[in-house]
Amino acid sequence: MPTRCLRDVALDPVAEALERAATRSRRIGLAFAGDFPLELFEAFGLHGVCLPATPRETYPQADAVLQAYTCGFVRSCAEAVLASRLPAGLVGTVSGCDAQTNLPGVLVGAGVQVPVLNLRLPIRVGTPASQRQARAALVDFCHAAARVLGVPLDPMALTQAMSRYQDVRIRLTGLFDDLANGGSALRAYEAALAARVLDPDAWMARLDAEPASPAPRDGVPILLSGSVIPSMQAVIDLVDVGCRIVADDTSTGMRSARRRFQPDPADPMDALADSLVPPEPRGPERLGDPDRPALVAMRAARAGARAAILLRQKFCDPQAFEAPSLIAALRAVGIPAVVIESDRLPGLSGRDRTVVQTLLEQETGGAA
Amino acid sequence: MNPTGPRGLAANQRLQKTIRNQVLFTRAAKMLGRPVAWVTSGSPVEILLAAGIIPFYPENHAAICSARNMAADLSDVAEAEGYSRDLCSYFRIDRGAMVTQKTPLGRMVAPDVVLASNNICGTVQHWFSITARHFEVPFWFVDTPFTEASPSESDVAYVRDQLVELAEQAGRLGGRRVTEQRLSRVVARSREALVLWREVLATAAARPAPLTSFDAFVHMAPIVSMRGTRRAVRYYRHLLAEVSARRTSGTAAVPQERARVVWDNIAIWPAHRELKRAFKQAGVALVADTYTHAWTVEHLDPSDPFTSLARVYTDILLNHGALHRHKVLARMVREFGADGFILHSNRSCKRYSLGQLGVKRAVSDETGALGVVIEADMADPRAVSIEHLMQRLNPFFEALGGGT
Numbered sequence: 031m032p033t034r035c036l037r038d039v040a041l042d043p044v045a046e047a048l049e050r051a052a053t054r055s056r057r058i059g060l061a062f063a064g065d066f067p068l069e070l071f072e073a074f075g076l077h078g079v080c081l082p083a084t085p086r087e088t089y090p091q092a093d094a095v096l097q098a099y100t101c102g103f104v105r106s107c108a109e110a111v112l113a114s115r116l117p118a119g120l121v122g123t124v125s126g127c128d129a130q131t132n133l134p135g136v137l138v139g140a141g142v143q144v145p146v147l148n149l150r151l152p153i154r155v156g157t158p159a160s161q162r163q164a165r166a167a168l169v170d171f172c173h174a175a176a177r178v179l180g181v182p183l184d185p186m187a188l189t190q191a192m193s194r195y196q197d198v199r200i201r202l203t204g205l206f207d208d209l210a211n212g213g214s215a216l217r218a219y220e221a222a223l224a225a226r227v228l229d230p231d232a233w234m235a236r237l238d239a240e241p242a243s244p245a246p247r248d249g250v251p252i253l254l255s256g257s258v259i260p261s262m263q264a265v266i267d268l269v270d271v272g273c274r275i276v277a278d279d280t281s282t283g284m285r286s287a288r289r290r291f292q293p294d295p296a297d298p299m300d301a302l303a304d305s306l307v308p309p310e311p312r313g314p315e316r317l318g319d320p321d322r323p324a325l326v327a328m329r330a331a332r333a334g335a336r337a338a339i340l341l342r343q344k345f346c347d348p349q350a351f352e353a354p355s356l357i358a359a360l361r362a363v364g365i366p367a368v369v370i371e372s373d374r375l376p377g378l379s380g381r382d383r384t385v386v387q388t389l390l391e392q393e394t395g396g397a398a
Numbered sequence: 399m400n401p402t403g404p405r406g407l408a409a410n411q412r413l414q415k416t417i418r419n420q421v422l423f424t425r426a427a428k429m430l431g432r433p434v435a436w437v438t439s440g441s442p443v444e445i446l447l448a449a450g451i452i453p454f455y456p457e458n459h460a461a462i463c464s465a466r467n468m469a470a471d472l473s474d475v476a477e478a479e480g481y482s483r484d485l486c487s488y489f490r491i492d493r494g495a496m497v498t499q500k501t502p503l504g505r506m507v508a509p510d511v512v513l514a515s516n517n518i519c520g521t522v523q524h525w526f527s528i529t530a531r532h533f534e535v536p537f538w539f540v541d542t543p544f545t546e547a548s549p550s551e552s553d554v555a556y557v558r559d560q561l562v563e564l565a566e567q568a569g570r571l572g573g574r575r576v577t578e579q580r581l582s583r584v585v586a587r588s589r590e591a592l593v594l595w596r597e598v599l600a601t602a603a604a605r606p607a608p609l610t611s612f613d614a615f616v617h618m619a620p621i622v623s624m625r626g627t628r629r630a631v632r633y634y635r636h637l638l639a640e641v642s643a644r645r646t647s648g649t650a651a652v653p654q655e656r657a658r659v660v661w662d663n664i665a666i667w668p669a670h671r672e673l674k675r676a677f678k679q680a681g682v683a684l685v686a687d688t689y690t691h692a693w694t695v696e697h698l699d700p701s702d703p704f705t706s707l708a709r710v711y712t713d714i715l716l717n718h719g720a721l722h723r724h725k726v727l728a729r730m731v732r733e734f735g736a737d738g739f740i741l742h743s744n745r746s747c748k749r750y751s752l753g754q755l756g757v758k759r760a761v762s763d764e765t766g767a768l769g770v771v772i773e774a775d776m777a778d779p780r781a782v783s784i785e786h787l788m789q790r791l792n793p794f795f796e797a798l799g800g801g802t
């Protein structure tokens with residue numbers, strides 16, 4: 031069977047995950063949130079997969095158990111589990127926003143057969159107490175996983191997986207950092223999406239083997255922000271309408287890629303915990319000391335962004351709370367922003383295209 | 399037996415007076431230099447009280463604004479600032495009041511500090527940090543790990559450490575050191591009020607019920623916003639005496655009580671009166687609810703105040719998932735002899751509402767009681783339609799043997 035290129039994996043992550051499970055006859059450890067450490071699944075002999083959202087109008091199975099005011103991302107996660115599209119051995123969720131926090135109870139209440147375990151990470155980050163609590167949450171998760179899977183955690187597999195996934199994140203950070211210097215956004219996002227379903231070694235091999243498509247030289251430099259990135263198609267559409275993405279603040283992109291621990295840690299659990307609750311909160315669902323909107327705006331300005339697109343999931347509380355201050359912080363550094371909803375279609379709607387085009391035209395005086 | 403006897407509680411007037419006094423007290427204390435903290439309903443206020451800090455409850459304030467028909471106008475202000483209408487209406491109302499200084503209380507008392515805990519939802523971590531920035535005051539936050547089961551020992555230790563730190567900060571701001579002794583006195587008062595409140599609510603297990611959740615939704619104000627004070631204890635002693643007397647005399651809150659139901663979620667303030675009337679006309683007594691019962695925890699221990707506060711504030715209803723809430727609701731259906739239950743799917747409150755569709759099925763399967771889901775919002779009148787609510791409730795009442 032021919033291997034899919036990164037772009038194809040990014041366009042259809044479920045197909046890749048299915049194939050991966052079939053060829054290696056291992057069950058999948060399925061997560062959704064960007065801050066779930068897939069390393070844990072590998073330590074129990076599962077294939078770690080963090081399924082990106084699949085934007086759609088309706089989710090038949092999820093809509094039977096979740097109210098309409100649930101964000102599309104969580105509905106999409108619930109649909110993936112309830113429709114049993116993937117041979118999952120374990121589903122891992124993470125406490126965070128209210129929608130995610132409720133997800134495990136909803137799934138178990140709906141009678142799913144596959145075990146669902148919640149990694150109860152602290153909301154407060156960056157303090158010694160939150161580091162201890164994150165460690166305790168990891169240990170609890172592993173005990174519960176060992177119980178439901180009937181296999182003990184393999185410490186060697188954990189350490190190896192940690193180092194392999196960290197290598198992936200370092201490469202991804204490089205791709206996203208390079209956006210400001212003319213790097214290709216299509217390349218960065220396809221790599222980020224593919225990293226969620228591919229084995230780290232396979233991902234590295236494909237990244238090295240495939241030449242990057244050249245980055246467009248023209249286009250208005252923009253910041254792309256959002257709790258999730260909608261899909262590869264939306265990124266393709268943004269580039270198509272004239273966006274040159276030079277800075278990223280999406281969950282699938284830099285927010286996840288920036289997670290780090292010291293190499294060769296004496297205690298892997300300590301190191302994982304450290305990486306999960308750094309002082310700077312990676313997204314608005316956690317609470318830390320630095321002012322996230324100001325930091326994001328500063329990074330965007332430094333990367334040369336002249337406009338910002340905030341991809342919104344309808345009913346996403348953390349993002350809706352942060353949006354006014356993020357828009358104000360961006361405006362304060364001279365970057366106008368628009369909010370577009372990204373949860374119903376794989377790509378941009380006609381209306382969204384017009385909104386983005388208008389923003390770009392404002393920035394180019396009509397030359398975009 | 400007096401099935402059609404006096405309907406309204408005499409304590410209603412006392413409640414108004416108690417709330418008025420609390421508002422005046424807060425204002426006077428602030429003028430005399432006592433610091434004021436804006437706090438969430440699930441904040442460990444005992445620590446603030448022990449430090450001499452006066453708590454003020456924006457959630458209560460938002461509910462009062464809603465009851466006084468100010469919700470839509472105040473929400474509009476927040477929405478004009480860019481806050482989505484999909485966010486919690488208590489936040490939007492309070493944000494509007496903060497910006498415009500419009501309040502049914504006459505005047506807002508500005509905070510010296512803001513304290514939130516995520517044991518009720520994730521909304522408050524954003525809402526209260528926005529408030530702290532608005533007033534340029536410190537933001538204190540108690541992170542309480544969410545759990546489906548009981549909190550683990552590491553959860554309790556994590557929260558306890560934060561409470562000890564909070565006590566130090568509060569002591570510095572309030573000018574009164576929070577010693578264990580001082581704290582245990584406040585905790586004892588909280589516990590007494592909680593026990594009295596639980597006994598008040600338990601009277602509704604009698605047939606006919608001497609009070610309903612429509613009364614409880616209103617009379618919960620002191621347990622939310624005055625627990626830890628003598629005022630709350632006095633108030634609930636009085637209320638308990640009244641409802642106990644009604645129980646003994648067989649006084650019915652709903653004349654000709656034909657069916658009994660339990661409620662899940664916050665009240666629907668914009669429709670409170672209409673719903674109360676409709677239930678009464680249908681002969682359906684709303685005998686218990688998960689919302690007011692959330693303030694009936696028992697295990698506060700004055701002899702170990704920090705640890706027991708940590709446990710209690712981590713173990714509250716909304717810090718648990720749907721599986722726990724299903725158990726609580728099923729227990730209530732049994733204990734209060736309910737024939738049915740109503741799940742208010744509250745679009746403002748995702749923490750409380752998501753998972754209710756599964757809870758409905760599970761509680762019905764377990765208890766045999768009939769359940770119904772109604773869509774509304776606790777405070778935003780634009781998301782509440784009486785006609786729509788009654789279209790759902792009338793057939794439900796009829797199926798239970800109630801109805802007009």
Ligand code: SF4
Nearest residue numbers: 101103127257343346
């Ligand atoms: S952070 Fe937003 S998009 Fe993500 S799960 Fe929560 S509500 Fe949904």
Ligand code: SF4
Nearest residue numbers: 486518519521746747
């Ligand atoms: S109504 Fe719900 S979301 Fe709003 S503050 Fe209360 S618990 Fe939080």
